[in-house]
Amino acid sequence: MPWAMAGMAIAAITALLLLFQNRRLGISTGFEDVCSLASRTGYFSRASLRDGRRWRLPFIGGLVLGGVIAAISTGGWQPTWALGMLDDTLALEPAGKLAWMFAGGLFIGFGTRLGGGCTSGHGIFGLSNLEWPSLVTTICFMVGGLITTQLLYRVVLP
Amino acid sequence: MTALVSLILGTAFGFVLSRSGAADYTYIQQMFLFENFQLYGIIGTAVALGVPLLWLVKRRRRTLFGTPLHVEAKPAHRGNIVGGLLFGVGWSICGMCPGPIFVNIGEGKVYALAALAGALVGTALFGRLYTTLERPLRLPPMQTGTGEG
Numbered sequence: 001m002p003w004a005m006a007g008m009a010i011a012a013i014t015a016l017l018l019l020f021q022n023r024r025l026g027i028s029t030g031f032e033d034v035c036s037l038a039s040r041t042g043y044f045s046r047a048s049l050r051d052g053r054r055w056r057l058p059f060i061g062g063l064v065l066g067g068v069i070a071a072i073s074t075g076g077w078q079p080t081w082a083l084g085m086l087d088d089t090l091a092l093e094p095a096g097k098l099a100w101m102f103a104g105g106l107f108i109g110f111g112t113r114l115g116g117g118c119t120s121g122h123g124i125f126g127l128s129n130l131e132w133p134s135l136v137t138t139i140c141f142m143v144g145g146l147i148t149t150q151l152l153y154r155v156v157l158p
Numbered sequence: 159m160t161a162l163v164s165l166i167l168g169t170a171f172g173f174v175l176s177r178s179g180a181a182d183y184t185y186i187q188q189m190f191l192f193e194n195f196q197l198y199g200i201i202g203t204a205v206a207l208g209v210p211l212l213w214l215v216k217r218r219r220r221t222l223f224g225t226p227l228h229v230e231a232k233p234a235h236r237g238n239i240v241g242g243l244l245f246g247v248g249w250s251i252c253g254m255c256p257g258p259i260f261v262n263i264g265e266g267k268v269y270a271l272a273a274l275a276g277a278l279v280g281t282a283l284f285g286r287l288y289t290t291l292e293r294p295l296r297l298p299p300m301q302t303g304t305g306e307g
Contacts, residue, residue, distance in 0.1 A: 003196050006178035007203020013171050015211040020163050022227045026307020027256040031281040043285035046301055058161040060260050062168020067264020070176035079266045084184035098272040105276020107248025112256060113284040115241025116232050119255040121307025123201055126232060128208025133234040137242040144246020149190035
């Protein structure tokens with residue numbers, strides 16, 4: 001899908017979510033929603049979580065469903081371990097890929113919740129709503145990603 | 159009704175993320191290597207169009223169902239910087255940000271389940287450490303949280 005079309009669709013979805021539900025687009029709080037299903041103490045017992053779960057959990061279910069539909073409509077759905085560029089440079093076994101992803105996931109979960117949002121909450125909604133903490137966070141996660149990928153593909157792996 | 163609207167919008171979002179390359183490991187790396195500008199184009203277009211669209215929606219002060227519409231701004235704190243940097247590292251390692259983790263699971267990428275498990279453990283760890291990090295990182299009171307989204 002061309003970038004202009006994808007960008008327009010994402011802006012429309014963001015606006016519709018606000019127009020229909022009075023909700024800010026944001027995914028990473030969904031991690032807290034899931035944690036709050038298992039733990040009802042301290043940080044995960046906040047009232048705002050219980051309230052937000054009602055729209056965010058179905059939204060996340062939709063993300064999974066959207067992935068399924070996209071896969072079915074482009075050659076069929078099947079489980080895969082293919083990992084593009086990483087396979088070309090560092091051929092990890094499935095167990096290695098799971099460990100790699102789990103390690104990265106730790107940074108994603110801890111970082112997004114400490115930063116108060118992710119690419120959608122800060123990068124799309126926050127910037128569209130002209131909030132300066134979102135600009136600061138967006139610059140920081142772009143910088144963090146740039147440094148890591150540049151180090152990995154220009155220094156460590158070659 | 160809430161659940162149905164959310165499910166439909168989420169499905170549309172997931173489909174777009176999948177088809178546009180935003181949930182593709184190689185696209186993410188090429189973005190950070192400045193070899194492919196697809197994802198910069200997507201975020202740039204989404205924000206450029208999002209600014210006037212959100213402004214228009216907020217002016218209504220009512221949702222389409224007639225209930226009050228009010229956007230609460232995210233709080234500012236030092237976690238924006240530290241958390242942003244840490245998340246960037248994770249985004250690069252996995253080639254997925256939070257939305258695409260779920261999209262990749264739907265696409266059948268098995269390893270995305272490990273990224274989700276890691277993200278949940280990372281979130282649980284953050285919840286445990288909130289009171290410890292609250293003062294040094296000037297986080298809002300725990301009931302407020304660092305920002306929703």
